[in-house]
Amino acid sequence: MSELPGVDPGQAVGHDPRAQQALDGAAVVLRPVVRWLLRRGVHYGALTQLLKQVFLAEARNELQRKGTKVTDSALSVLSGVHRKDVRALSNEALPTAPLVPTPASVLFTRWVTDTRFRDPVTHKVVTCLPRHGEAPSFESLARETSSDVHPRTLLEELQRLGVVTVEGEQVCLSTERFVSRPEDESAAQTLAVNAADHLAAAVHNLAVGQQGFKFLEQSVYANGLSEDSGLKLAAVARDLWAPAFDGMVAAATECVRADNAREDTPYRMRFGVYYYHEPVPPKGAPGKPDGSSKLV
Structure with missing residues (x-):
C-alpha cells in the first residue's frame, strides 16, 4: 500500500472558517506557552516533535469517541501527521503531569480548611500546632494525610517551601497560601494541570450544544x-x-x-x-x- 502524503500545514485549515478561528485562537493561547519554553531553553524543533505526539494522542481519543477503528491511516488523515511518523511514534509515551496534589499540599490544605483546626470562638485557623503527640498535632495531621511519607519528611518539605516554621516544640504556619517555588518541578506540573483543565473546560463548552452541560468558565x-x-x-x-x-x-x-462507599466514582x-x-x-x-x- 502506498504511503499517504504529508499534509501541507498551509492548507490544513482549508476553507472552513471555524478551523481558521481555532487556529487563530491557538496562536493566542500558545504565546505564553512559547514564552515559557524559550525561557527554559526549549527550541522550536523540540516543540514540533512533541506536537506530533499530542496530535496523535488526541486523534486517537477522537476516533475512539466516535467509535471509529483506530488505524495508522485513520490517525494520519485526522491528525495530518505522516504515516511513517505515526508508526515511529506509536510506542512513544506522551509526557504527563501528576493529577493529584503533593502530600505537602494536601497537609497544608487540610490544616487551613478543616474545622478541627479552627478556633472555636473566632473560627480562625489555628496557626500553631504541637509538633508531636496526639491530635491535634502536626504529627497526627501528617499521618492522617499521608501514609507513605514520614511526618519529619513532610515537615522538612514544608519548611523548604517557606510554608511553616518550627518554634520550639510547635509547628507554625507562615503563609495563608500554598505556592511551590518557581524552580521546583512541582511548579511546572501545577502550571500544566491547571492551565490544561482551564482550557479543557473552555474547549468542552465550545463543543456542546445549547442544551448540553457547560462548565463554569468566566x-x-x-x-x-x-x-x-x-x-x-x-x-x-x-x-x-x-x-x-x-x-x-x-x-x-x-x-x-x-x-x-460507592464503586461508580471515575470522576x-x-x-x-x-x-x-x-x-x-x-x-x-x-x-x-x-x-x-x-x-x-
Whole structure:
C-alpha cells in the first residue's frame, strides 16, 4: 500500500472558517506557552516533535469517541501527521503531569480548611500546632494525610517551601497560601494541570450544544488602568479566592466522604481562580488588542 502524503500545514485549515478561528485562537493561547519554553531553553524543533505526539494522542481519543477503528491511516488523515511518523511514534509515551496534589499540599490544605483546626470562638485557623503527640498535632495531621511519607519528611518539605516554621516544640504556619517555588518541578506540573483543565473546560463548552452541560468558565476584563489599580485588583482577587477556596474544599470533602462507599466514582475535578495584569502596548501593536478603556 502506498504511503499517504504529508499534509501541507498551509492548507490544513482549508476553507472552513471555524478551523481558521481555532487556529487563530491557538496562536493566542500558545504565546505564553512559547514564552515559557524559550525561557527554559526549549527550541522550536523540540516543540514540533512533541506536537506530533499530542496530535496523535488526541486523534486517537477522537476516533475512539466516535467509535471509529483506530488505524495508522485513520490517525494520519485526522491528525495530518505522516504515516511513517505515526508508526515511529506509536510506542512513544506522551509526557504527563501528576493529577493529584503533593502530600505537602494536601497537609497544608487540610490544616487551613478543616474545622478541627479552627478556633472555636473566632473560627480562625489555628496557626500553631504541637509538633508531636496526639491530635491535634502536626504529627497526627501528617499521618492522617499521608501514609507513605514520614511526618519529619513532610515537615522538612514544608519548611523548604517557606510554608511553616518550627518554634520550639510547635509547628507554625507562615503563609495563608500554598505556592511551590518557581524552580521546583512541582511548579511546572501545577502550571500544566491547571492551565490544561482551564482550557479543557473552555474547549468542552465550545463543543456542546445549547442544551448540553457547560462548565463554569468566566472572567472579568478591564483596561485603561494604572499600575496601582492593577496591584489593587490583584489583592481584591486574592481576597475573593479565600472564601471560594474554603467553600469548595468543604463541599469536595463532603462529596468524597459520601462517595467513599460507592464503586461508580471515575470522576475527578479541579476548581481554580486566576488573576493577571500587564501593560497594554500602543494601539496597532501586533498580536495585542487596542488600548481603549473598557470593562467587560
